[in-house]
Amino acid sequence: MQNPLMAHVPEIKRPVIIGNTALLSFGTFVFVLLVLLAACSPAPVVITLKVFAASSLQDVFTKMATAFEAANPGVKVAINFAGSQQLVQQLAQSASADVFASANPAQMTAAIKAGRVVSGTAKDFARNRLVVVMPKDNPGKLQTLQDLGKPGLKLVLATKEVPVGQYSMDYLTKTLNEAGFGTAYRDAVLKNVVSYEESARAVLSKVSLGEADAGIIYLTDIASDLKDKVISIEIPDALNTVAVYPIAPIKDAEQPDHAAKFLEFVLSKAGQKMLSDYGFATVTP
Amino acid sequence: MNNRKPAAGGLWRLLSVPLLVFFLLPLVALVARASPESIAANLVSMPVRQAIGLSFSTTMASIAIVFVFGIPVAWLLKSPRTRLERLTDTLVDLPTVLPPSVAGIALLLAFGRRGLLGPGLHAMGVDVAFTTLAVVLAQTFVSAPFFIKSAAIAFAGIDIDLVQAAELDGAGAWQIFRHITMPLAWAGLVSGLVMSWARALGEFGATILFAGNLPGVTQTMPLAIYIGFEANLDIAVTLSVILMALSFTALLLAKALLNRSR
Numbered sequence: 385m386q387n388p389l390m391a392h393v394p395e396i397k398r399p400v401i402i403g404n405t406a407l408l409s410f411g412t413f414v415f416v417l418l419v420l421l422a423a424c425s426p427a428p429v430v431i432t433l434k435v436f437a438a439s440s441l442q443d444v445f446t447k448m449a450t451a452f453e454a455a456n457p458g459v460k461v462a463i464n465f466a467g468s469q470q471l472v473q474q475l476a477q478s479a480s481a482d483v484f485a486s487a488n489p490a491q492m493t494a495a496i497k498a499g500r501v502v503s504g505t506a507k508d509f510a511r512n513r514l515v516v517v518m519p520k521d522n523p524g525k526l527q528t529l530q531d532l533g534k535p536g537l538k539l540v541l542a543t544k545e546v547p548v549g550q551y552s553m554d555y556l557t558k559t560l561n562e563a564g565f566g567t568a569y570r571d572a573v574l575k576n577v578v579s580y581e582e583s584a585r586a587v588l589s590k591v592s593l594g595e596a597d598a599g600i601i602y603l604t605d606i607a608s609d610l611k612d613k614v615i616s617i618e619i620p621d622a623l624n625t626v627a628v629y630p631i632a633p634i635k636d637a638e639q640p641d642h643a644a645k646f647l648e649f650v651l652s653k654a655g656q657k658m659l660s661d662y663g664f665a666t667v668t669p
Numbered sequence: 670m671n672n673r674k675p676a677a678g679g680l681w682r683l684l685s686v687p688l689l690v691f692f693l694l695p696l697v698a699l700v701a702r703a704s705p706e707s708i709a710a711n712l713v714s715m716p717v718r719q720a721i722g723l724s725f726s727t728t729m730a731s732i733a734i735v736f737v738f739g740i741p742v743a744w745l746l747k748s749p750r751t752r753l754e755r756l757t758d759t760l761v762d763l764p765t766v767l768p769p770s771v772a773g774i775a776l777l778l779a780f781g782r783r784g785l786l787g788p789g790l791h792a793m794g795v796d797v798a799f800t801t802l803a804v805v806l807a808q809t810f811v812s813a814p815f816f817i818k819s820a821a822i823a824f825a826g827i828d829i830d831l832v833q834a835a836e837l838d839g840a841g842a843w844q845i846f847r848h849i850t851m852p853l854a855w856a857g858l859v860s861g862l863v864m865s866w867a868r869a870l871g872e873f874g875a876t877i878l879f880a881g882n883l884p885g886v887t888q889t890m891p892l893a894i895y896i897g898f899e900a901n902l903d904i905a906v907t908l909s910v911i912l913m914a915l916s917f918t919a920l921l922l923a924k925a926l927l928n929r930s931r
Binding site: 580593 | 777781782783798799877880881882883884895896902
């Protein structure tokens with residue numbers, strides 16, 4: 385019988401396998417599909433603790449996760465690092481999470497407003513401060529904070545949508561009433577900004593690559609492995625903003641017990657020691 | 670036996686549903702989230718207009734560069750025969766498979782102040798990083814392959830007899846290019862250009878790494894969407910819808926042109 389689907393194939397040497405090639409390839413397709421589905425079947429049960437943490441916590445939380453996993457066999461800590469705002473947006477869109485560590489109280493409040501954190505459950509666990517950072521060979525020849533206003537300087541800040549960017553703006557606002565700075569200084573500094581980066585880390589990358597003459601980041605950012613590529617100028621307390629980091633369990637956490645344990649660990653002596661190793665000021669009274 | 674064909678076709682159609690729904694759902698969600706009022710209000714806001722304007726001007730510059738410098742490359746690659754030509758062909762494919770962030774870092778290391786060409790450019794008074802030029806270079810880098818590939822196929826499809834006939838009639842190389850090659854390859858060139866433009870319009874990773882983010886200078890629509898996501902979801906959604914509408918129109922246009930030429 386002439387197979388209608390094979391009608392276009394020349395009569396000579398037609399391979400006789402199964403009647404219908406379309407159905408054959410269809411069968412193959414279904415088989416592959418089943419194999420793929422089988423490959424997706426659940427792995428051995430391991431509890432995953434989902435931690436949403438501000439970008440600036442990347443190094444220290446990665447280390448904490450390892451320590452926490454070692455102390456709690458069977459628990460895997462998966463950390464989602466991003467700007468605090470972005471994390472809150474994700475939480476507001478019902479992203480599944482167990483713990484939220486924010487780089488500022490404002491975003492913790494936003495998470496409470498979004499209904500993902502219960503008011504009063506957040507605890508401050510670390511403090512951070514701003515610092516001006518330059519490439520090691522200092523191409524902009526910066527000596528003082530006033531030099532940030534030098535004409536032609538390439539300055540990179542974080543965008544004000546992320547906490548470190550807002551703190552950088554706060555620094556400029558605070559200089560308005562400070563002797564030796566003032567409005568002209570602020571305007572000159574803003575004129576020197578060539579980019580508003582998405583995070584302190586992105587600022588640091590541009591500076592350590594030598595593409596920018598200076599940037600403003602967290603003190604803890606230069607405690608990371610780029611320490612030998614950059615130098616810094618301190619910002620005095622009066623002009624600096626002390627960033628407070630709150631941490632809280634997520635209201636509808638899938639792993640509430642482990643979330644509580646993780647919080648406990650971050651606030652413990654060992655956890656606080658790790659934070660101070662990475663340049664954070666701790667909260668222990 | 671005749672009823673098998675439509676049955677199998679129906680099954681294929683059924684099996685194609687999951688992925689198509691998966692494509693469609695996020696887009697529908699995006700449009701559903703954006704209220705017309707918010708789009709109207711955001712369209713007149715300064716940051717949004719700046720981002721749209723910058724995206725428009727930079728992508729126009731990029732596709733102009735892609736067109737002028739892409740045509741010779743496409744001509745070269747219309748039928749890659751030698752090993753070197755095939756190698757070049759693969760090189761042209763590379764930007765489409767590289768993650769844009771890799772492209773951004775590579776561009777920074779090549780054209781940045783401390784990059785390969787940086788010191789030389791700096792001596793000539795040109796600093797590329799953090800400028801609008803960097804945006805254009807990033808877009809050109811990631812989008813050029815789409816045009817080159819499409820143009821090469823269009824050139825390869827030209828009947829050699831026509832060219833030889835024109836030569837026989839005494840047409841010069843430029844005349845042949847102008848009156849035979851270009852008109853015959855036109856649809857392929859335009860559709861390639863539209864694809865390149867759409868890719869340039871969506872370019873994000875290479876831009877934010879190489880050009881940075883400064884409203885009015887380097888903040889194109891995708892960057893404004895990303896930064897907006899951290900602060901103002903309304904602006905981000907509005908820009909996303911506009912970007913999606915533009916890309917969709919561009920692709921439809923490209924396909925229509927291609928179909929007409931067939």
